[in-house]
Amino acid sequence: MMKMILNTNLNDTARLHALQPTDAEDIFRAIDSQRDYLGKWLPFVEFTRSVEDSVQFVTEALELPEDKKEHLFAIRVNDSFAGLIGFKDTDRMNRKTEIGYWLCEPYQGKGIMTAAVKALCDFAFQELNMNRIQIKCAVGNEPSKRIPRRLGFTFEGIERDGELLTGGIYTDIEVYSLLKLDVAPQ
Template identity: 40%
Template sequence: MLIQKIDDEVQLRMFYEDDAEEFFNLIMESKSYLKKWLGWVDHTKTVEDTTQFIKSGHTELIENGGYPTSFAIIYKGKIAGTIGFNEIDKTNKKGFIGYWLGEKFQGKGIMSRAFKSVVDYGFKELKLNRIQVNVAVDNHKSRAIPERFGFKKEGMIRQAEWLYDHYVDHIIYGLLAREWKSF
């Protein structure tokens, strides 16, 4: 999946190096919003930092035999956020999805559409057996996404992540290939 048109408003595609400035600006516009749940935001200080993120996705493409694992979420022609597999365990055929949207793109159903497409891709193209999502306990918007698509709440990891000045617990959601249905 190099480009996946989901509908007339939303598509997923690989990041291009030319996207670095637009993507960096989205991060900066949403910085205080994103920092509540993402620990890497303060480490993104320049367009070059964003360029390095994009280049790492291209390296992963080669390592994954031509299958991309990180996607730009495009909404009406603009980068709205990102979604992808932060990690793929090839031996056990499981992937860990991560995602975020810029603040101004919230509440439009964009992430639900993108999430469904990536889960389909994970099970059908990447031939994963299990997809997992780890979400901070109090991040109710993010938790609603896997819940909406039938992921099972499998447990909680206490103090799973350090966010600037405190730890947050994570809820673990999982779904098996045999459980995935078209929603």
């Protein structure tokens, strides 16, 4: 099932591959080198203090039982680590999931994350038989919010104080959704 997206090329230089233990060091280096930039919107940055923290994240993600496992992917540009994308909080009974993502600053504004989200949407609808995909973005995170808008997601509303950011500050979250029927051939 995962073969479809295992090494998906997003463009001439960017590709997705299923998260592997060997990605942990790259994940840590990316977070550690961009703490201020990534930490503004990503609460886990504050708690990622060593390579071991990233190793633990990857190990735990890969060792979940099959019925709880989420599909997570590294994004690489010219074989350099650029970010992560994956499903979270998947509800298999109700056939819905959420996509979470982050991309290192030098790779933003090039359409890479939009292509990655599109690839995951196709995978979720076609291979995982999901009916609903959700994306949540902090109200002030304009680059992140442009992605679901660009891909035809519907803005559903604001989840007040939906995420606790670095420094114990809550932020409101915009909720976007895409249904299978929204992308079904007419």
